[in-house]
Amino acid sequence: MSLPSLTFLVFAALTLLVFWLTPDRWRWVVLLIASLLFYGAGDWWYLPFVAVTVLTTWLMARWMGQRAARDEADLNARRADMSREERKAFKAAGKRVRRRMLILGLVINFGLLAVLKYTGFAVQTVNGITSLFHAAPLTVPSLILPLGISFYTFRSTAYLIDVYRGKATPQGNLARYALFITYFPAVVQGPISRYNDLAPALFGPHRLNWGDMSAGSVRVLWGYFKKVVVADTAMIAVRAIVANAGQLRGIYTVILILVYSAVIYGDFTGGMDISIGLSRMMGIRLTENFCYPFSSVSTQEYWNRWHITMGAWFTDYVFYPLSVSGPMQKLSKWGRAHLGRAVGMRLPVYLATLLTWFLTGLWHGAAWNFIVWGLLNGVIILISNECKPLYSRFHTRFPRLASRRWYTDLCAVRTFLLMGLVRSLDCYRDVPVTFRAWVSMLWDFGSWADLTNGAVIRNLGLSPAVWVMLGLSVLMIFAVCRADKAAQTAGRAPLAERLSEHPVRWAMVCGGLVLVVLLFGSYGIGFDASDFIYGQV
């Protein structure tokens, strides 16, 4: 049951109705049943896999919590008889035992993810190497890939690590914990909410109020508009370019970068709007996953605004632990002694950044194009970090530039194009083909006249009327984002929130969005609302 389908709409409406008709103390049970039904509707064979993750992480977190509490009580009872060194040794021993349990939990759950998601890719890579020596290829296994496994594995391991670090209190009720992992609006494509953020929203009191209902419903419809009107329609043009990658000239790569940006933005933020809006209608606030990413003036800012919960996961649980780990600090000391201070102090940052982005790429998909995409992002971030003194000197020379609107807009366009270029690896899904397409922009660009003489329109499978509709839709999204960002800066609520004060306007906006989705969305004849791109992660 995919989120853009009509089946899901009916399912969500029924869940909403039963949720509000049920007494507050049992509403979480309604959500758990709905989540298991939603999950099982994909394939009942997914359930044993998610059950393993739920059970192992719940049991291990519970054990770590109980052990930490017992150690604390023992320490308090014997504190007066122990020296400072003895207390430190006692704490370290307890932490070592808990760390072993944490490692076991991480190995089981990342192992499951690795086997199910990456075995095929690993075998294909081995076959690629052995084919050079004319060896017989190994059979590529076809394994089941449970829905949203990348997302729920991250959510559950974050919980496990947070309990180990003492930042989260273990959940004593297995069924409640199962809801935290499988909560249906967020299980397919996030956000990757932390336990401390989502649990109070799921299990706390829920009060039916007009503000949540109106803002949530507008958000859901806005999400459908972005997904089925913009992303799915623009995807037709993307597929046309990718299908003819060998014949099309550089101008089409430029078009691909622009059009695919609309696809990925509409697809992913549209999906988030549906998840966040639906949750809001049940009085549950989910963590925001996007914050005007295309307004970013640098790559680092872009990654603070795009897929925020995934970036925070990698920063908190991979980048920081890796870069401040004992071996990395020793490597830094060795670097200072043998290669100089400048190299030594950069070694942990460089290695941890590249490894983190390698894993980020691998998380997005089991293919080389995702790995190259991740590494390129890491390299760009490191280069821009190295250039900071240059930027600083530039801004000292031209102090008023940074506050000029045209200058920040120019930086945002540069970041948008750079990220779009790197993102095109995702379209072609083939590294050499993507590189050739990039080169074609320099050596075989074609003619801008193709844009005006109708060649582009003919080649990309969309009629002039659909291009106009797409252009107007993108302009509307742009205008709403600008208005909401300006409102945020001024400390005002975004448009969807303010509509609750004007029920007539709210009804008109909802009616308008429904009409636009039905008329122009990919529900019409010949179209098929496709799954979310991140739902395939």
Added chain:
Amino acid sequence: METILDILHELHDDVDFSVESGLVGQGILNSLDIVTLITEISDRLDVQIPAEEILPENFDSAEAIWALVQRLDEA
């Protein structure tokens, strides 16, 4: 405290860290700066800062960083 201010100044010579607060909140220090800072603290003050202590409130000002270093040194 002087060592912390020296390291911060080497990272961003255009910021007056003796009065600035909200270093993380305002985006003055990014994740790469924080790791460089931790590496330098480890090298110059011989204090290891574990990953679980990397929280915005521990790095939001020079005073907060110094308080963290003192706490970890005494632990």
